[in-house]
Amino acid sequence: MNPPPKPHSAATQLPPGSSAAPPDTSIDTRERILAAGAEVIGRKGFNGSGLNEILTLAGVPKGSFYHYFASKEEFGVALIERARDQYLEELKESLYDRKRTPLQRLRAIFTETRNQCQAQGPTVECLIPKLALETATLSEPVHAAVRCVYQQWSAIIAQLIREAQSVGEVDRAQDADRLANVLVMMWEGAAIRMQIDRSIQPLDDFLAFVFDGLLHPRR
Amino acid sequence: MNPPPKPHSAATQLPPGSSAAPPDTSIDTRERILAAGAEVIGRKGFNGSGLNEILTLAGVPKGSFYHYFASKEEFGVALIERARDQYLEELKESLYDRKRTPLQRLRAIFTETRNQCQAQGPTVECLIPKLALETATLSEPVHAAVRCVYQQWSAIIAQLIREAQSVGEVDRAQDADRLANVLVMMWEGAAIRMQIDRSIQPLDDFLAFVFDGLLHPRR
DNA sequence: GCCAAATTAGACCAGTCGTCTAGTGCCGCA
DNA sequence: TGCGGCACTAGACGACTGGTCTAATTTGGC
Structure with a gap:
């Protein structure tokens, strides 16, 4: 599966992460x-x-x-793409860390996100899910950007699961794509619940349920 | 514009004995x-x-x-309570159906909701999750109402799980409360994904994953 | 016919997104 | 050194909608 089409982004203007901190306006x-x-x-x-x-x-x-x-709407699209790029950038290290097994990497990316949520306090941003729901029936361009992000996200998880299956860390009988979708769904639900309860407990519940039960290496 | 058709209103709950005024207009x-x-x-x-x-x-x-x-904010609270009451009313029959086992009842309430989403088309309302995220950091009263609904909802699921455990349909080693929270989280995530993909496939993924795998009676 | 309560009409201003014109500073070019 | 054009800044402005509230109107019991 190919990565989703990359929309026109700031990359047209400058290579990402090239400049240190110039006072360029x-x-x-x-x-x-x-x-x-x-x-x-x-x-x-x-x-x-x-x-x-x-x-x-x-x-x-x-x-x-x-x-x-061009408009507030287009600004929203740019916001989503930025959030996605930032998030992927943060996770890149763990995602491709060859010193860890696939399942360890999978666990790492969720755990890291959880730790960041904890560090940022009880009112984390959760920009993408918020925009996702708010603009689902409001702005087609923003909605499309959101959908693109989720497909990409699911694909990354599915790939990790497949790798984990290939080394025997995850049951091969599970359909990797469906399992990935379920994990993403669960994670999003946990993020919402975190907003509602103003607590990271839901994220911990997710981690415990998934990595100490569902995908526990020793079955 | 023609007046909107009267919503198929079953008798809404009425504060008992507040006044003898006939509830006409x-x-x-x-x-x-x-x-x-x-x-x-x-x-x-x-x-x-x-x-x-x-x-x-x-x-x-x-x-x-x-x-x-009194205000738009209070209107939001009333909306949430109404949505909750309507939803519980719809599920009441399945929830307390003594002819079904606890696990069957659990499955029934999710399946019914799924069917209703399918019947209503791809742009279902999902009022509560939407308000939940939108007002989480915006309006304390609405937020409180939302939290209350989710706690209630989790408690109902947990109770069903406990009953299922007591008749041996669900592994007793599972913590019922945490399992209930996980199910609710997953369901909410599926609802969001339904909005994003404009498809009920995520709900079906949820149902299959939970009731044909996770909680499947035959292990 | 009268009064108080229930209900409505519409004014109100703060704030919305987006436009527009004037102004600034910087670049290559002569 | 001067010039012309371009990228960007600056913020007032307009047309409009937002939620809110007061004053007027209707309603119904006596």
């Missing part, structure tokens, strides 16, 4: 808007956040916004 | 606003929906809104 401004947007929209939702608040937080005048983004 | 107006609100907000989200649209759909003048609800 142009790229920096766009990024500042995105960072502020992720913060505010992660807290108050897409429709609940006005551009004014986002731009005030970013310290960027309104005129600049529409230089970098 | 007054309750009906309130209910009409709630029904329209569930429809619109389920589609476009809480912040994405204006009172104007809701009230136009309900055929109720704007001024009346604040006679029945």
Whole structure:
């Protein structure tokens, strides 16, 4: 299975992660808007956040916004792509760590995310699930971006599961794609419950259930 | 615009003995606003929906809104409670059906919900998860109502699991409360995925995974 | 016919997204 | 050194909608 089509992203302007920290304004401004947007929209939702608040937080005048983004909707798409890229970047190390077995890697990426949620306190952002639900019937472009992210995410998990199966860590009778979908579903549900209960307990429940029971190497 | 058809309303729960006033128009107006609100907000989200649209759909003048609800926020709380009551009402029959074993009952309530989602088409409402995420950091009263619903829901599932354990349908080594939380999490995740993929496949994946694997009576 | 309660109409202003024009600073080119 | 064009900043402005609230109207019991 091929990775989903990569949409036009900031990569057209500069190679990712090349610059250390130049006080360059142009790229920096766009990024500042995105960072502020992720913060505010992660807290108050897409429709609940006005551009004014986002731009005030970013310290960027309104005129600049529409230089970098055609509309608030397109801004939402950019937000999702940014969140996906950041997340994958964070997990890259664990994902391709050849010193660990596939199942260990699978466990690592969930555990790392859990630890990050804990570090960030009880009001984590969870930007993507939030935008997913809010724009599912509201904005087709944002919805498409969200769907793309989830397919990619499921594919990554499925691949790990297949590797784990090939080394005998996971029962080969399980359908890897369906199992991956179930894991993603469960994880998203846990993330929601974390928001509702304002506790990382659901994430711990997920980890314990999956890695100490469901996929436990010794059966 | 023609007036919206009257929602197929079974007798809504009525505060017992509050007044002898016949519940003709007054309750009906309130209910009409709630029904329209569930429809619109389920589609476009809480912040994405204006009172104007809701009230136009309900055929109720704007001024009346604040006679029945103190604020939009309180309206949100009422919406959640209504959704919960409706849902529990629908499931009541299966929940307490003594002709079925506990595990069969557990399966029935999820299957029924799945069938209803299928009947309602690909854009089901999913009001509660939507409001849950949108208001988690926005409105404390709504958030509290949401949390209450989830706790109740988890407790119901846990009780069913305990009954299933007591008749040997489910492994007694499993902690019923944690298993219940995991099921709820998974179900919510499946509901989200249903919205994203616009398909009930995730619900079917859930059902197959849980009832043909995880909890399958024959091990 | 009258009064109080139930209900409605519509004004209200803060805030929405998006537009627009004027202004700034920086670049290559002469 | 000066010039012209371009990328970007700056923020006022407009058309509109948001939720809220007060004042007016209807309603119904006496």
